[in-house]
Amino acid sequence: MDVRPNSDEARDIAYHFHSYTNAEAHEKIGPLIIESGEGIHVTDSNGNRYIEGMSGLWSVAVGFNEQRLVDVASRQMQKLPYYHNFSHRSHGPAIDLAEKLIEIAPVPMSKVFYTNSGSEANDTIVKMVWYRSNALGKPEKKKIISRLRGYHGVTVAAASMTGLPYNHKSFDLPMEGILHTTCPHYWREGQDGESEEAFASRCAQDLDDMIQSEGPETVAAFIAEPVMGAGGVVVPPATYWEKIQAVLAKYDILLIADEVICGFGRTGNMFGSTTFDIKPDILTMSKQITSSYFPFSAFMINDRVYQPIADESGRIGVLGHGYTGGGHPVGAAVALENIKIIEERDLVANAAERGAELQAGLTDLTSHPLVGEARGIGLIGALELIAPEGKSGDFAPGKLGAQMNAIMLRNGLISRNMTDAMAFCPPLIVGANDVREIIQITKKSLEELAADINGAA
Structure with a gap:
């Protein structure tokens, strides 16, 4: 690219540090x-x-010019441009959205926790899983299993769960206690003469073997996307999710469905969990929740996850976690309207x-x-x-x-x-x-x- 002095491209090169970009190459190529x-x-x-x-x-x-989302954001800005949910505070949009998300959840859920990005949501989930294990008197039950080529974000814990090399190299990741099992890509990982169902069985057996090797009493949760996104759009083989869930149930391991990409219609159902008959204990949401018109994310937890955490916060006196922008009223209002548009149309x-x-x-x-x-x-x-x-x-x-x-x-x-x-x-x-x-x-x-x-x- 021929970059003119003082152009937007030149100023971008001079001042803007880009995500997921070769920074050295960007100095020559420009945006x-x-x-x-x-x-x-x-x-x-x-x-x-x-x-x-x-x-x-x-x-x-x-789409990129939905006026209804612009209008609802403007109205909410005028009414209540910001408030938080710390210390028993709340506001209408956060309450309305939480109720709506529980209503449309693919399986019965108990509560919604708000964050600002998919990475933050998954990072918070790690902390909640650890908190819950401590609450249950199982401090050794902390390990989380993800999958090779899975994508769960870029914060320290979320990037550790992500199973892609460029998210680990030079970052000193993954951190201890995060494990990666077989990627369910039949075309690439299937063996000669192995049927799709046999490959699914092998994936489940690999997971079972890993749990046994680590010690079932040390493994707290398994996290996965219904369909892998950034790992190459990997659709799981037939019977994969049925067999994976049977393994998790055998060892009392929580299932986290990362629906950041699949959620809100992408797979032809409101949630990918419905498409593949997944019954998660925790479900992560972001991206299409607001059509990305506003940075926003959340996760839902069932009562099996919520109640021990609530009890532990009562014992300690507070749940010491939250975000200034979590459940932002403008983001919540946009999310509600976005879901309404998805349903109406x-x-x-x-x-x-x-x-x-x-x-x-x-x-x-x-x-x-x-x-x-x-x-x-x-x-x-x-x-x-x-x-x-x-x-x-x-x-x-x-x-x-x-x-x-x-x-x-x-x-x-x-x-x-x-x-x-x-x-x-x-x-x-x-x-x-x-x-x-x-x-x-x-x-x-x-x-x-x-x-x-x-x-x-």
């Missing part, structure tokens, strides 16, 4: 500056328009219908020699790219994905490459014609990628 959004599209500072095929960061359910059903079209379109692209696998459910999917036959040594992990990502951007579609898996996660308002355009651009981009590779040969 893509997004200036406006409308529906499923965003427009950059040069007037280029893109389909936002990732909903921002898996998160804008109702039947966007969950739209996710199922348009999602079936998206999955069919991605599957059709597996005939291309650069595509190894298409996978997904509802409005979340991925294409796994593979090197041309006989040329795998020419492509380091992530090289194909980065090239494809740049071509797709040039063609007007924003995706995200997770190594060599191209992700698709459009807003829940996406239409049938939009889905067709996403597939057409992806197909065109694959052909251009193949031409680039052949031209360089």
